[in-house]
Amino acid sequence: MDPAREIVEIQVGIADLKLTREPGRLITLGLGSCVGVSLYDPIIKVGGLLHVMLPDSTQFNNVHKPSKFADTGIPLMIKELQKFGARVNRLQAKLVGGAQMFSGLDEKMTLNIGLRNTQKSREMLSQFNIRILAEDVGGNRGRTMIVDTSNGDVTIRTMGNKLKVI
Amino acid sequence: MDALKEISNIGMGNAVTSLAQLVNRRIDMNVPLTRFMPLDETISLVGGPEEIVSCVSLNISGDVPGMVLFIFDSQSTFQMVDLLMGMNLGTTADLDEMAESAVKEIGNVLTGSFIGALCQMTQLNMVTAVPMFAFDMLGAILTSLMVASGRVEDHVLVIQTQLFQEKEVNIKGNFFLLTEPGSIQVLFKALGLAVE
Incomplete structure (x- = not known):
């Protein structure tokens, strides 16, 4: 692979799935109660x-x-x-999102989908014995998640805060 | 579709009148767009997924169960706070608790009078619940609402609204009406409008 090649950033939409190889990046914008799950074969x-x-x-x-x-x-x-050549036993997971965006009481909204998305994702990963390396979940802020396939780093952008790398 | 124009004129007209009374100023209104569209497409209509917006949402129960939301971009949000609190425009640059409740109140008033106008015209019973509030990334807010309301794949009625007051005020808002399947027809019928 040519190292001088421009780094491609691939957008992952709502309810979407994308894969890429080094040095590509995967980005999903504005995760609220949704959860971004990244898997990486180092x-x-x-x-x-x-x-x-x-x-x-x-x-x-x-x-x-x-x-x-x-x-x-x-x-x-x-x-x-696996079609890209990855092995399940090498995969490392990171979870981002699962927030509770709204303040103010309303019964319909207390179902906390964010938490349920996070829990179900953890449960599915453990079924495949995939280790969760890091998480940035919960809270009440929206998040943008960027996966760097050169090293597996996940960068998180939130409103009014510095970038966070997990 | 004429039905949509009718709803937005009746509803938004009333809402803006209430807002004008609340801030004790004359406010003009313009409705550049009214249409049905999938909720995920509304994200690019309002801004981008990372655009910072404020959102006041209320559940509706009664004859037309669903949800209404008002979304304002951050500059419009700050302008509304200045208007309501009687401060010079440009004073507010962030939302503290006080400002947040001001926006909530405006959303409440706008929604209440919008729904009130519809009820009066149609004799339908629509009751709004307590407002919920968020100030964050548009994508995060809208997708969370889509999921929480269980209306992930439905079309929503979007009414884009611009509020003006002389030159200095320009508030851009988006009003969304999400109804349960079938209940928008109830509304159309009650308004005496043709239903497809």
Whole structure:
């Protein structure tokens, strides 16, 4: 791979999944209650980023987009990474997002989807024995997540704060 | 669609009148856009996913169950706080607790009079709940609301609104009405408008 090549930043949309190789970057903007799950194989330097919107696909009748849910999106990402040559036992996970964005009381909103997205993602990863290397989850702030496939670093941007690297 | 124009004229007209009374100034209004669109497309309409906005949202119960939201970009938000608190424009540059409750109150007034106008016209019963508030990235706010309301794939009614007061005030707001499947037809019918 040509090191002088310009670094490509690939956007991962809402309920979307993208993979790339070194030195590419994966970015997803404005995670609220959604959770960004990154998986990285440090040996072959391949990474994936999944934008999880909901925890559980079994609660829905028509699932058009498996990448929308933690329970279907994570296995899909693993499968796709394997096509890139990644090995499951080398994969390292990082979780970002899962916030509770709104203040003010309303019963319908207390279901805290952010927390459920985070918990389901953790549960799915542990099913595959994938280690979670770092997390920046919960709270009440929106986050932008950038995955650097050259070293697996995840950079987090929030309103009015300095960049955070995990 | 004429039905949408009708709803926005009735609703927003009333809302802006209430706001003018609240801040005790004359306020003019312009509605550049009214349409139905998927909620995720509304993100690029308002700004980008990382655009900082304020959002006041209220659940509606009754004959037309759903949710209403008002979204304002950060500059418009600060201008509204200055207007409501009677401060010189440009004073507010950040949201403290006081400013936050000011925005919430404005959202409450706008929504209340919007819904009130619709109820009066249609004789339908629509009740709004306590306002919820967020000031953060647009993408984070909208996706969280989509998920929490369970209306991930539905279209929403978007009414873009510009509020003016002479030259110095220019508030850009977006009013969203999310209804449960079928209930927008109830509203159209009650307004005596054709339903597809």
